[in-house]
Amino acid sequence: MNESRVHLNSDEALHQAASPADGLGDLRADESGVFWLAADPVSGARRLWHWCDGRAKALTPSEMDVASHVNGYGGGAHTRLGDTVIFVAGDHQMLYRQKLTGGDVQPWWSQPETRYGGLLADPLRQRVLAVEEKGNSRDASQCLVALNDDGRCVLAEGADFYDAPTLTADGMRLAWVEWNLPHMPWQRSRLCIADLGSDGRIVQQHTWDGGSAVTQPRFAADSSLIVISDHRGWWQPYRLTGDTAQAIGDIPTDHVPTPWQLGECHHLWPKEGGLLMRFQEGAATLWQVDEQGHAHRRLLPEASRIIGLAMHEQWLYAITQGQSHAARLVRVNLGDERQETLFALPTPDDPPLPTLISTPASETERVTAFVYFPDVAGDTLPPLIMRIHGGPTAASYPVFDPLARWWTLQGYAVADLNPRGSGNWGRAFRERLAGQWGRLDVDDAVALADELVARRLVDPERLFLRGQSAGGFTVLNTLASTQRFRAGASLYGVTDAVRLASQTHRFESGYLDWLLGDETAKHDASPVNRLDTFVAPVIFFQGGRDAVVLPDQTLFMAAALRGQGVKAEVVLFPEEGHGIRHPANRRRLIARELAFFAAHGGDVP
Numbered sequence: 001m002n003e004s005r006v007h008l009n010s011d012e013a014l015h016q017a018a019s020p021a022d023g024l025g026d027l028r029a030d031e032s033g034v035f036w037l038a039a040d041p042v043s044g045a046r047r048l049w050h051w052c053d054g055r056a057k058a059l060t061p062s063e064m065d066v067a068s069h070v071n072g073y074g075g076g077a078h079t080r081l082g083d084t085v086i087f088v089a090g091d092h093q094m095l096y097r098q099k100l101t102g103g104d105v106q107p108w109w110s111q112p113e114t115r116y117g118g119l120l121a122d123p124l125r126q127r128v129l130a131v132e133e134k135g136n137s138r139d140a141s142q143c144l145v146a147l148n149d150d151g152r153c154v155l156a157e158g159a160d161f162y163d164a165p166t167l168t169a170d171g172m173r174l175a176w177v178e179w180n181l182p183h184m185p186w187q188r189s190r191l192c193i194a195d196l197g198s199d200g201r202i203v204q205q206h207t208w209d210g211g212s213a214v215t216q217p218r219f220a221a222d223s224s225l226i227v228i229s230d231h232r233g234w235w236q237p238y239r240l241t242g243d244t245a246q247a248i249g250d251i252p253t254d255h256v257p258t259p260w261q262l263g264e265c266h267h268l269w270p271k272e273g274g275l276l277m278r279f280q281e282g283a284a285t286l287w288q289v290d291e292q293g294h295a296h297r298r299l300l301p302e303a304s305r306i307i308g309l310a311m312h313e314q315w316l317y318a319i320t321q322g323q324s325h326a327a328r329l330v331r332v333n334l335g336d337e338r339q340e341t342l343f344a345l346p347t348p349d350d351p352p353l354p355t356l357i358s359t360p361a362s363e364t365e366r367v368t369a370f371v372y373f374p375d376v377a378g379d380t381l382p383p384l385i386m387r388i389h390g391g392p393t394a395a396s397y398p399v400f401d402p403l404a405r406w407w408t409l410q411g412y413a414v415a416d417l418n419p420r421g422s423g424n425w426g427r428a429f430r431e432r433l434a435g436q437w438g439r440l441d442v443d444d445a446v447a448l449a450d451e452l453v454a455r456r457l458v459d460p461e462r463l464f465l466r467g468q469s470a471g472g473f474t475v476l477n478t479l480a481s482t483q484r485f486r487a488g489a490s491l492y493g494v495t496d497a498v499r500l501a502s503q504t505h506r507f508e509s510g511y512l513d514w515l516l517g518d519e520t521a522k523h524d525a526s527p528v529n530r531l532d533t534f535v536a537p538v539i540f541f542q543g544g545r546d547a548v549v550l551p552d553q554t555l556f557m558a559a560a561l562r563g564q565g566v567k568a569e570v571v572l573f574p575e576e577g578h579g580i581r582h583p584a585n586r587r588r589l590i591a592r593e594l595a596f597f598a599a600h601g602g603d604v605p
Contacts, residue, residue: 013348013405013406013409014587014590015583015587016346016348016402016405016406017402017403017405017406017590018583018584018586018587018590023038023039023327024036024038024039024307024319024327024328024329024343024345025037025046025307025319026046026075026076026077026078026263026308027265027308027309027317027318027319027329028078028079028080028310029310029311029312029315029317030312031312032052032080032083032100033051033052033100034051034052034317034329034331034342035048035049035078035080035085036048036049036308036319036329037049037066037067037078038058038343039581040062042062042583043062043063043582043583044065044581044582044583045062045063045064046065046066046067046077046090047060047061047064048066048078048085050085050100051329051342051343052100056342059085059098059100059102060087060105061105064089064090065089065090065091066078066087066089066090067088068088068090068093068116068117068118068119068262069090069117070115070117070118070142071117071133071161071262071505071507072505072508072578073260073261073507074088074117074261075261075262075263075264076117076118076119076120076130076262076263077090077117077119077263078119079119079120079121079128080100080121081121081123081128082123082126083099083100083101084097084098084099084100085097085100086108086121086128087119088115088117088119092110093110093114093115093116094108094109094110095108095109095116095147096108109147109152111134113134113135113136114132114133114134115132115133115134116130116131117130117131117133117262117263118131118165118263119263120165120166120263122146122167122171122200123171124170124171124200125146125148125171126148126149127146127147127148127200128146128148129145129146129147129155129165129167130144130146130147130165131143131162131163131165131262132144132145138503138504138505138506138509139506141160142159142160142161142162143156143157143162144156144157144162144165144176146200153200153201155174155194155201155202156176156178156192156194156202159178159179159180160179160181160506161178161180161507162176162177163176163177163178163185163215163259163262163263164176164177164215164217164262164263166217166218166219167219168223169219169221169223170223172195172196173193173194173219173223173225174194174196175191175192175193175194175217175219175225175227176191176192176217177189177192178190179213181509181510182509183510184507184510184511184514185213185215185259186213186215186230186258186259186393186423186430187514188212188213189213189214190208190209190214191207191208191209191210191214191217191227191240192205192206192207193208193225193240194206206243208227208240208243208245210229210231210245211231212229212230212231212427213229213230214227214228214229215228215229215235215259215264216228216256216259216264216265218265218267218268218269219269220239220269220270220274221269221270224239224240224241224269225239225240226239226240226248226269226274227240228256228267229245230254230427232247233252233426233427233428234252234253234254234255234426234427235254235255235256235427236248236249236255237249237255237274237293247293248276248289248292248293249276249289249292249293250293251278251293252426253279254278254279254423254424254425254426255276255277255278256277257394257395257423258391258393258394258395258423260393260394264308265308266306266309267309268309268310268316270311272290272291273288273290273291274288274289274291274293275287275288275289275299275309275311275316276288276289276293276295277309279425281356282356282368282396282397282418282424282425283304283305283397283398284303284304284306284397284424285298285301285303286299286300286303286306286309287299288334299332300320300330300332300339302322302323302325303318303320303321303322304322304397304399305320305322305399306318306320307319307320307321307327314334314335315332315334316331316332316333316334317330317331317342318330318331321397321399321400322399322400323351323354323399323400324347324353324400325344325347325351325400326345326346326400326402327345328341328343328344329341329342329343329344330342348402348405351400351405352372352373352400352404352405352408353372354370354371354372354398354416355371355373356368356369356370356371357369357370357371357448357451357452359447359448359450359451360447361420361440361443361444361447365420365429365432367417367418367419367420367444367448368417368418369396369415369416369417369448370396370398370416371413371414371415371416371452371457372401372404372405372407372408372413372414372415373408373457374407374408374409374410374411374412374413375408376411381457381458381459382411382412382413382459382462383412383458383459383462383463383597383601384412384415384449384452384458384459384462384464385413385414385465385466385597386414386415386417386445386448386449386463386464386465386466386485387415387416387417387466387467387471388417388419388445388465388468388471388472388474389416389418389467389468389470389471390467390468390469390470390471391421391422391423391471392419392421392422392433392437392441392470392473392474392515393421393422393423393430394422394423394470395418395423395424395425396416396417397416401416403590410594412464412597412602413457413458415448417448419440420432420436420440420444421433421437435514435515435516435517435521437470437473437516437525438473438516438525439477439525441474441477442474442477442478442481442482445465445474445478446478446481449463449485461601462486462602463486464485464486464487464488464489464602465478465479465485465487465488466488466489466491466593467488467491467493468491468492468493468579469491469492469493469494469549469578470493470494471491472490472491472492472493472494472549473493473497475488475489475490475493476488476490476494476527476557477525477527477530479527479534479535479536479538480530480531480533480534481533483535483536485536486597486600486601486602487537487539487596487597487601488536488537489538489539489541489593489596489597490538490539490541490554491541492542492543492546492548492554492578492580493549493554494527494549494553495527495528495549495553495554495556495557496527496528496529496553496556497512497516497522497523497525497526498519498523498526500549500550500553501513501522503550504547504549504550505547505548527557528553528556528560531560531561531563531564531566532564534561534564534566535566536566536600537567537568537569537596537600538558538561538566539568539569539570539571539592539596540557540558540568540569540570540571541571541573541589541592541593542554542555542570542572542573543572543573543575543576543577543578543579544572544573544574544575544576545574545575545576545577546577546578547577547578548578549578551572555572569592569596571588571592573585573589
């Protein structure tokens with residue numbers, strides 16, 4: 001499928017905006033072809049695709065969602081084993097298998113109340129390695145297992161969490177990442193390396209602990225082990241020899257995003273060097289480097305976000321987004337630099353390009369935003385929608401976003417803020433929210449609004465906020481702290497930190513202590529306990545099956561605001577979880593949000 005550029009009218013732009021901007025992911029490649037997930041434009045289900053012999057085809061039915069729910073965020077939901085693919089069904093987490101040649105999917109493995117993710121094929125032993133999570137979300141336990149037609153073998157247990165199993169080419173060495181509560185994987189984790197016997201069981205194991213966090217271990221072509229660690233303040237690659245870690249390169253920048261999902265890949269090490277991502281001013285760049293990490297050429301220069309990498313023989317495969325293109329799967333021949341687009345989401349012929357805006361956050365710190373501007377006549381200043389990403393350690397990227405384009409077609413400017421706490425800017429920046437969430441991020445939102453107003457880029461009387469998950473917490477706390485904004489939209493946002501800490505799933509069960517502090521601090525920072533300072537109206541969007549931010553928290557917050565005389569609307573999607581995925585539901589969300597902002601001062605002539 002070649003990349004396509006199309007001219008869209010407003011209705012068509014709305015339909016495109018209802019599709020996830022990063023609708024491709026979970027990339028794998030080997031001698032049988034390339035495998036990835038793509039969101040179905042009709043059902044919203046993530047389908048498994050296969051590219052081979054010059055053509056792409058969907059392997060899984062349109063109604064079947066392929067997704068892991070381990071840790072609530074999943075990742076690594078498929079792998080190839082022989083002439084079949086093994087994948088996780090999103091609704092009940094059963095493992096299925098399907099022939100590459102097609103046919104019906106067949107059940108392969110399941111256990112009650114069990115989820116799987118981070119799948120990795122072990123072709124030597126005809127089995128699949130996986131992170132197994134058993135039990136309900138609050139009291140679950142994890143282990144690293146091997147599964148085959150004959151049964152299940154536990155390889156590692158005892159830690160609270162596991163991620164990133166990886167094997168040497170000969171299948172005789174295994175590495176993975178593990179960590180314990182109350183930490184998140186980017187706060188404190190360790191690397192485990194093991195020798196495997198002929199039966200596939202661990203015969204010898206040791207641990208490398210750099211004193212900080214590790215992620216994405218990879219065995220190079222020469223079987224040396226390379227891992228990303230941030231013990232020196234940045235996510236940087238290190239080559240391990242025993243307990244000695246040698247830095248590869250010396251550029252002080254993050255080389256991977258914050259590890260929220262299993263099975264991610266942002267660096268590869270074929271013969272004579274590697275393929276390494278680096279962040280520059282919040283944008284991802286991809287480089288071919290030598291064994292010491294010195295760059296000798298940049299690859300895919302049009303990309304500003306790298307969603308995933310894979311490689312087979314001389315071909316590098318990448319899922320990327322760029323400032324002027326939607327998500328696409330490309331491949332590059334590292335020998336002659338030929339480049340091909342294998343699969344792409346449609347890109348309009350007039351994508352709005354982001355402008356980098358930087359503003360002081362303190363005497364020594366700056367925060368940045370990527371701003372998309374509409375076409376306006378004369379000296380007219382557009383209204384602003386400021387978007388706050390989730391996490392709060394996620395990040396906004398300077399990429400084509402169909403939703404941002406749709407907003408600009410309606411006459412709005414759109415600003416994607418990276419407040420303190422965001423990923424991709426180093427450990428110190430990511431950890432600035434320790435005990436300060438709901439304060440520093442609010443300051444940053446106000447500072448950006450002031451900067452855009454001072455530059456006469458937006459209308460100071462028509463400023464709006466929008467945030468999802470952790471970003472919703474920032475939106476609500478900002479509205480409770482200032483009357484600078486006319487209205488806000490909270491998409492499955494945190495409202496009550498005390499209740500969230502006691503009810504949310506196990507993966508994040510200790511995170512709020514780090515972000516906010518003790519129970520008193522959580523209480524004081526919760527928007528639900530700041531009702532008397534709200535003035536601006538709020539619209540809430542909530543999934544009925546959300547296991548991260550429970551629906552009753554959103555319903556209670558909205559009712560409490562109405563009790564204070566503040567206008568508060570709730571749009572509930574009963575079948576959705578933590579995120580609104582179905583295209584029809586997303587279209588409904590976007591239309592209701594626009595109508596809400598327009599009704600509260602954002603109407604554009």
